[in-house]
Amino acid sequence: MNNVQLKNNVMMIKKALVLIAILLEYQGYSQSKLDGYIEAGLKNNEVIKQHNFDINKSMWALKEARSLFYPNVSLNGTYTKAEGGRTIDIPIGDMLNPVYSTLNQITNSNAFPTLENQSVLINPDNFYDAKIHTTMPLLNFEIIYNKRIKAQQTTLQKIELEIYQRELVKDIKIAYYKYLQSLVGIKIYEDALALVTENQRVNHSLFKNDKINRTAVLRSDNEVVRIAANLETAKQVSDNARAYFNFLLNQKLDTQIMVDEINENVPSALVEGNTENREELKKLDQVKELNENINKLTKSHWFPTLSGFADFGIQDFDFEMNKDSRYYFAGLGLEWNIFSGNKNKYKLKQVEEDNKKISSQIDNVRQQLLLQFQVTQNNLRSALEQFNANKNQKESAKKYNDDITKLYKEGQAIYIELLDAQNQWVNAQLNTNIALYNSWIAYAELERANATFTLNQ
Numbered sequence: 001m002n003n004v005q006l007k008n009n010v011m012m013i014k015k016a017l018v019l020i021a022i023l024l025e026y027q028g029y030s031q032s033k034l035d036g037y038i039e040a041g042l043k044n045n046e047v048i049k050q051h052n053f054d055i056n057k058s059m060w061a062l063k064e065a066r067s068l069f070y071p072n073v074s075l076n077g078t079y080t081k082a083e084g085g086r087t088i089d090i091p092i093g094d095m096l097n098p099v100y101s102t103l104n105q106i107t108n109s110n111a112f113p114t115l116e117n118q119s120v121l122i123n124p125d126n127f128y129d130a131k132i133h134t135t136m137p138l139l140n141f142e143i144i145y146n147k148r149i150k151a152q153q154t155t156l157q158k159i160e161l162e163i164y165q166r167e168l169v170k171d172i173k174i175a176y177y178k179y180l181q182s183l184v185g186i187k188i189y190e191d192a193l194a195l196v197t198e199n200q201r202v203n204h205s206l207f208k209n210d211k212i213n214r215t216a217v218l219r220s221d222n223e224v225v226r227i228a229a230n231l232e233t234a235k236q237v238s239d240n241a242r243a244y245f246n247f248l249l250n251q252k253l254d255t256q257i258m259v260d261e262i263n264e265n266v267p268s269a270l271v272e273g274n275t276e277n278r279e280e281l282k283k284l285d286q287v288k289e290l291n292e293n294i295n296k297l298t299k300s301h302w303f304p305t306l307s308g309f310a311d312f313g314i315q316d317f318d319f320e321m322n323k324d325s326r327y328y329f330a331g332l333g334l335e336w337n338i339f340s341g342n343k344n345k346y347k348l349k350q351v352e353e354d355n356k357k358i359s360s361q362i363d364n365v366r367q368q369l370l371l372q373f374q375v376t377q378n379n380l381r382s383a384l385e386q387f388n389a390n391k392n393q394k395e396s397a398k399k400y401n402d403d404i405t406k407l408y409k410e411g412q413a414i415y416i417e418l419l420d421a422q423n424q425w426v427n428a429q430l431n432t433n434i435a436l437y438n439s440w441i442a443y444a445e446l447e448r449a450n451a452t453f454t455l456n457q
Contacts, residue, residue, distance in 0.1 A: 092116070
């Protein structure tokens with residue numbers, strides 16, 4: 001190898017490295033652009049905000065369930081004013097007056113007075129009672145399982161949020177690719193319009209010089225109108241794609257979308273199936289565990305509950321307060337449900353049927369997710385094959401169009417041949433563009449089916 005060849009090889013290597021660096025830079029920048037949109041969508045989406053509200057509500061419900069284990073302390077006070085009604089008769093005079101009379105005779109005095117019989121109202125008159133009332137569960141399986149159920153419901157809400165987030169990520173990616181697809185479509189039609197407009201100018205000039213007949217002029221005029229109409233349709237499609245993309249991001253529908261330079265990079269079809277990570281299965285597993293705790297909660301009604309209480313307060317008549325007014329009152333309360341008409345037994349049967357249903361759903365959903373992965377992977381492979389075929393057709397159509405254009409300029413081809421070559425070239429570009437972004441759309445659906453996108457929680 002001589003020095004000239006060595007220098008040429010070194011230059012080629014340098015150019016290749018520069019090209020690779022540019023490509024890597026573009027790919028990283030493009031990925032960061034799309035990631036930025038996805039991050040904005042996950043942050044601003046209203047449905048996600050509603051899911052977060054539900055999660056917060058579930059967390060507060062869990063804290064409420066935990067608070068049932070702590071004592072409940074309250075300040076209670078009553079004051080009663082009564083007159084009339086039922087009474088309790090106490091014959092104090094009939095019992096003590098004979099004794100007192102005998103004692104007065106013995107002592108030769110009036111030291112022991114004569115007493116009257118008493119009649120006491122059952123309802124206390126001018127009586128107050130103020131106390132601090134404390135209760136606390138000591139043994140209650142219902143609140144134990146209730147806390148577990150609330151915790152699982154919170155986890156369930158978080159899983160449902162992840163499911164929606166993955167769907168939103170997929171929708172954002174598909175909307176982004178469709179918008180890029182529309183931009184390329186507009187560019188193709190703009191180039192085609194410039195081409196047919198030039199043909200129109202040339203044909204009018206040739207017609208004036210009696211080089212061609214009127215048919216070619218009329219056909220070139222119609223082509224300009226047709227391509228212009230297609231261009232306007234492509235712009236409307238692009239506006240709709242932009243509006244939908246902005247809707248997913250919860251921003252103004254006419255907000256401009258920042259995109260990078262568009263190339264023909266395609267995704268890889270080599271994706272290993274891993275549907276066991278799908279949140280749908282996690283959700284059903286969580287529902288099954290929750291149902292098991294509901295089963296235990298239902299059985300817990302057969303067990304006794306034990307609670308304690310204590311009152312510390314003061315009570316007296318006429319708002320008097322002294323050391324005798326203070327009191328405390330404490331105790332234990334036991335409740336054991338002996339018979340309830342088999343109500344809990346029938347509830348337990350319902351829970352058992354729900355558990356069977358959930359197990360069946362898990363098997364069915366697992367098969368559905370596996371089917372979804374296989375279908376989306378096959379769709380991606382088909383899309384890539386279609387893209388490669390359309391890309392080859394595009395290259396052939398370009399060569400054919402270049403050859404016919406050269407022959408037409410030399411007067412060796414008629415305008416119909418030129419028009420056919422140009423239409424093939426335009427259609428080949430459109431089909432390649434559609435196939436390219438259909439590949440990325442299929443990849444986004446495969447990514448969703450495989451749950452491979454990393455959600456930043």
